[in-house]
Amino acid sequence: NAGVTQTPKFQVLKTGQSMTLQCAQDMNHNSMYWYRQDPGMGLRLIYYSASEGTTDKGEVPNGYNVSRLNKREFSLRLESADPSQTSVYFCASSGAPDTQYFGPGTRLTVL
Amino acid sequence: AQSVSQHNHHVILSEAASLELGCNYSYGGTVNLFWYVQYPGQHLQLLLKYFSGDPLVKGIKGFEAEFIKSKFSFNLRKPSVQWSDTAEYFCAVNRNTGKLIFGQGTTLQVKP
Numbered sequence: 649n650a651g652v653t654q655t656p657k658f659q660v661l662k663t664g665q666s667m668t669l670q671c672a673q674d675m676n677h678n679s680m681y682w683y684r685q686d687p688g689m690g691l692r693l694i695y696y697s698a699s700e701g702t703t704d705k706g707e708v709p710n711g712y713n714v715s716r717l718n719k720r721e722f723s724l725r726l727e728s729a730d731p732s733q734t735s736v737y738f739c740a741s742s743g744a745p746d747t748q749y750f751g752p753g754t755r756l757t758v759l
Numbered sequence: 760a761q762s763v764s765q766h767n768h769h770v771i772l773s774e775a776a777s778l779e780l781g782c783n784y785s786y787g788g789t790v791n792l793f794w795y796v797q798y799p800g801q802h803l804q805l806l807l808k809y810f811s812g813d814p815l816v817k818g819i820k821g822f823e824a825e826f827i828k829s830k831f832s833f834n835l836r837k838p839s840v841q842w843s844d845t846a847e848y849f850c851a852v853n854r855n856t857g858k859l860i861f862g863q864g865t866t867l868q869v870k871p
Contacts, residue, residue, distance in 0.1 A: 679857050688768070690849055690861035691803075698857060706858065738802065747793070748859060750803040 650674055652751035654739050660757045661729040669724040669754050671739030677749075679742045680722035681706075682714060684735040685753075691738065697722055729758045763852050765862035772840050773870050780835040780865050782850030792833040793851040793859070794824055803849065809833065820844070842871045 652673045661667055673680065678699045683691040683706075693706030697716040711733060713725045722741075726733060736755050740748040766781040784790065794806040807818025814826040824835045833850060850862040 681859075683861075688863055690763075690765075690863045691851075691859075692861070693858055696858060740803075742857060746791075747805055747808060749805075750795075752802045 652739055652741055652749050654737075654751040654754050656754060657752065658755050660759065661726075662759050663729060663731060665729050666725065666727050667729065668726075669737055669739075669756075670721070671723065671751060672721045673739075673741040673749070674720065675741060675743065675749065676719070677741035677743045678719070680716065681740040681742075681748065682712075682722070682724045683738045683740065684708065684733075685738060686735050694724065694737075726756075731758045734758045763850055763860050763862040765848075765850050765865050767865045768863065769866045769868070771868045771870065774842055775839045776869075778835070778837040778840050778844075778867070780848055780850075780867070782833045782835065782862055784831050784833070784850075784852045784860075786831075786852060786854055788854065791853050792824075792826060793853075794818065794822070794833075794835050795849045795851060797847045797849065797864075799846065806835070806848075840867070840869050842869050845869045 655670045681696040682694040685691045692708045695714040697703045700719045703714050715723045736753050738753050739751040742748045763784045792809040795803040796806050797803050806822050807816050809816045809826045817823045822837050848865045851859045853859050
């Protein structure tokens with residue numbers, strides 16, 4: 649039982665490049681989330697998916713897209729990376745409006 | 760704006776000192792409250808949570824928190840900290856929507 653897994657762990661991009669961050673959970677949770685963590689700002693919700701087939705914007709969705717591929721997987725895509733997107737990205741899942749379980753994070757640097 | 764505020768951004772304590780980290784939220788109505796901890800280089804882990812019932816909740820590693828509805832507060836406490844408690848602590852709130860709103864975080868440094 650791995651919980652929530654994320655790939656990659658680290659990534660460096662140049663401005664304008666695109667990439668997809670992958671997230672998977674094996675806890676049969678309905679809800680999944682993407683956050684970014686920046687110093688002094690806590691975690692801010694980018695997008696979330698309350699159930700398979702649905703996605704909704706969070707607090708800071710601009711510049712990102714998401715795909716809920718199936719119940720297990722929820723990916724985050726940066727179409728054209730910007731230095732302002734340098735951050736640590738966390739995926740999380742939950743079984744209800746309840747405790748969220750977090751993945752290990754992806755540290756992204758955009759040059 | 761509705762928010763979650765953590766008053767202490769950086770706290771430095773000696774081992775065995777008592778800890779209290781403040782958290783206030785500005786949402787009305789029913790809320791669920793959480794404290795998460797992030798040890799250096801690791802992901803967030805749940806320390807404790809409050810949904811209803813006894814407003815004094817106990818979590819892992821000797822932590823506890825008290826929900827005071829009239830003050831919109833959910834402060835985290837520990838009677839005697841250890842060096843291994845060095846971490847960043849986040850208060851978070853949700854309103855049964857599943858979406859968590861986090862405070863800015865408090866970095867705790869415990870000196871051995």
